[in-house]
Amino acid sequence: GDSVTQMEGPVTLSEEAFLTINCTYTATGYPSLFWYVQYPGEGLQLLLKATKADDKGSNKGFEATYRKETTSFHLEKGSVQVSDSAVYFCALLNAGGTSYGKLTFGQGTILTVHP
Amino acid sequence: DAGVTQSPTHLIKTRGQQVTLRCSPKSGHDTVSWYQQALGQGPQFIFQYYEEEERQRGNFPDRFSGHQFPNYSSELNVNALLLGDSALYLCASSVQGRNQPQHFGDGTRLSIL
Numbered sequence: 001g002d003s004v005t006q007m008e009g010p011v012t013l014s015e016e017a018f019l020t021i022n023c024t025y026t027a028t029g030y031p032s033l034f035w036y037v038q039y040p041g042e043g044l045q046l047l048l049k050a051t052k053a054d055d056k057g058s059n060k061g062f063e064a065t066y067r068k069e070t071t072s073f074h075l076e077k078g079s080v081q082v083s084d085s086a087v088y089f090c091a092l093l094n095a096g097g098t099s100y101g102k103l104t105f106g107q108g109t110i111l112t113v114h115p
Numbered sequence: 116d117a118g119v120t121q122s123p124t125h126l127i128k129t130r131g132q133q134v135t136l137r138c139s140p141k142s143g144h145d146t147v148s149w150y151q152q153a154l155g156q157g158p159q160f161i162f163q164y165y166e167e168e169e170r171q172r173g174n175f176p177d178r179f180s181g182h183q184f185p186n187y188s189s190e191l192n193v194n195a196l197l198l199g200d201s202a203l204y205l206c207a208s209s210v211q212g213r214n215q216p217q218h219f220g221d222g223t224r225l226s227i228l
């Protein structure tokens with residue numbers, strides 16, 4: 001079945017540092033890929049998405065490129081802020097077969113940014 | 116424009132009891148999905164409702180059931196609660212169609228004593 005693997009965390013950075021959170025996936029067909037962010041005590045917020053190979057999703061300084069050849073969707077940000085501290089989830093949505101409509105999530109990566 | 120709203124925010128139950136959680140989708144959305152998020156884990160898919168029918172189901176026992184109403188709102192029911200059912204229950208809504216993103220509510224924190 002479909003699966004998503006995220007880099008092990010937690011990740012601790014200083015403000016203005018460069019961020020990379022790795023995400024790889026296994027899926028049949030052509031899934032859409034997403035990054036969600038979860039702040040303490042809240043639900044998940046959609047951060048960015050990409051629906052086909054080589055698409056780049058971007059939002060609030062975060063970027064991720066859908067790489068079909070490496071089955072990856074790594075999240076990057078050039079300069080993190082304290083307010084970016086949260087849990088980040090990579091997820092896929094498979095439009096084909098029995099997975100239609102079901103989001104499959106990675107285990108999440110905790111990011112802490114210090115001033 | 117209200118987003119996805121869930122109620123209640125927190126709930127405490129004892130083993131063997133039954134619980135009902137509620138969800139109102141984002142305006143314009145017709146599909147509701149439910150997820151269970153255990154502490155420190157990613158959300159796990161429970162089921163999805165569209166046109167008042169369960170369209171897809173994850174690997175959860177029959178103790179978990181749901182309903183969707185004509186106004187697209189939804190309920191999640193869990194019977195015979197177990198300690199292991201303690202989790203954050205998330206509702207997500209979307210527009211039915213290929214690869215439409217799902218938008219989440221803030222969840223209901225269910226604690227089983």
